[in-house]
Amino acid sequence: xxxxxxxxxxxxxxxxxxxxxxxxxxxxxxxxxxxxxxxxxxxxxxxxxxxxxxxxxxxxxxxxxxxxxxxxxxxxxxxxxxxxxxxxxxxxxxxxxxxxxxxxxxxxxxxxxxxxxxxxxxxxxxxxxxxxxxxxxxxxxxxxxxxxxxxxxxxxxxxxxxxxxxxxxxxxxxxxxxxxxxxxxxxxxxxxxxxxxxxxxxxxxxxxxxxxxxxxx
Numbered sequence: 001x002x003x004x005x006x007x008x009x010x011x012x013x014x015x016x017x018x019x020x021x022x023x024x025x026x027x028x029x030x031x032x033x034x035x036x037x038x039x040x041x042x043x044x045x046x047x048x049x050x051x052x053x054x055x056x057x058x059x060x061x062x063x064x065x066x067x068x069x070x071x072x073x074x075x076x077x078x079x080x081x082x083x084x085x086x087x088x089x090x091x092x093x094x095x096x097x098x099x100x101x102x103x104x105x106x107x108x109x110x111x112x113x114x115x116x117x118x119x120x121x122x123x124x125x126x127x128x129x130x131x132x133x134x135x136x137x138x139x140x141x142x143x144x145x146x147x148x149x150x151x152x153x154x155x156x157x158x159x160x161x162x163x164x165x166x167x168x169x170x171x172x173x174x175x176x177x178x179x180x181x182x183x184x185x186x187x188x189x190x191x192x193x194x195x196x197x198x199x200x201x202x203x204x205x206x207x208x209x210x211x212x213x214x215x216x217x
Contacts, residue, residue, distance in 0.1 A: 002172055002209035003179040004202050005057065005158070006186060006193065008036035012046045014193040019054045021199040022206060024179070026054060027081065030071055031061035035190035036183070044075045057081050057102070065093055072097050081125065088118045102158065106130070107141045113148040116155070124149065125181060128161035140167065143174045150175065165200045172208055180205060 006018040007027030018026050028043040029036045038046075047056045058077040060068055062084035072080065080094060081102040091101055101121040105111070108129030116124055126146050128139040140162035150157055156178035159171055164185030171180065184190070186197040 002177060002205050004205050005179055005181045006198060007057070007059065007160075007181055007183040008034075008187070008191055009046065009193065010036060010038050010042075010191040012049055014195075015046050015050060017193065017195045018198055019051050021195070022202045023054060023198070025057050025079065026050070027057045027059050027181070027183075028075070029059040030063070031059065031083070034061075038191075040071045040074050047075055047077075055079055059083055060086075062086070065090065068094065069097055072099055079122075083127075088120070091119055091121050104160075107145055107161070111145060113146065113152075116149055116153065121155065123156040123158050123178065124153075125158040125160055127181075140171075143171055147175065163201075165197065165204055168201060168204055169208055172205065 003024040004022065005025040005027055006023045008029055009015050009018065009026050015026055028038050030040065031037060050056060055078055056075065057079040058071055058075060059081045060083065068080065077099060079100040079102060081104060083104040091103060094101055102123045102125050103119050103121045104125045104127055105116060106129035107126050111129065128141045130139065143159065146157065157175065158179045158181055159175055159177040160181035162185060163171060163180055163182050168180060182201050186193055186201050188194045
């Protein structure tokens with residue numbers, strides 16, 4: 001089974017559509033420089049409308065520990081995704097908040113698979129390295145680069161970076177990740193999701209991973 005996270009949600013309508021399409025998780029980006037930024041107050045209102053088995057994920061980029069803690073408490077987050085330069089000590093400190101932690105690694109030409117070894121987290125997410133952005137670039141990377149991580153580490157792997165209905169089959173077959181994360185590939189514009197693209201993406205992932213689409217979600 002390969003799970004799907006839809007990231008960069010900014011409206012209650014898109015969150016509802018993602019849930020109905022079968023998303024296991026939805027992401028809210030609290031990085032103010034992102035075109036998909038959402039305030040904690042707005043995110044909280046959307047999270048309160050989610051079905052019980054759809055997990056809200058807070059996405060942070062180099063936030064202070066106090067800011068992360070406050071947003072976790074305000075939004076009742078269960079999972080935190082660290083998309084910046086947070087170090088292993090930061091991740092250990094965050095454990096006190098009793099949330100699941102996803103640490104993001106941006107993969108480029110100089111990526112070293114050994115970088116992940118010091119991080120004791122609940123999942124690794126791999127995204128495309130871009131000097132101008134911390135994600136949502138719509139660009140893919142060579143998925144085979146992180147096969148070494150998977151072979152030497154039991155931590156679940158989430159694949160991101162330019163995934164869409166056209167390339168997710170190859171991505172899943174190449175890496176067989178725990179989950180895939182879609183953002184720009186299921187949008188009409190930054191922060192505005194396309195219901196048909198989300199459903200098509202999730203249906204394809206469900207089909208190739210042998211999971212029946214859950215119409216009730």
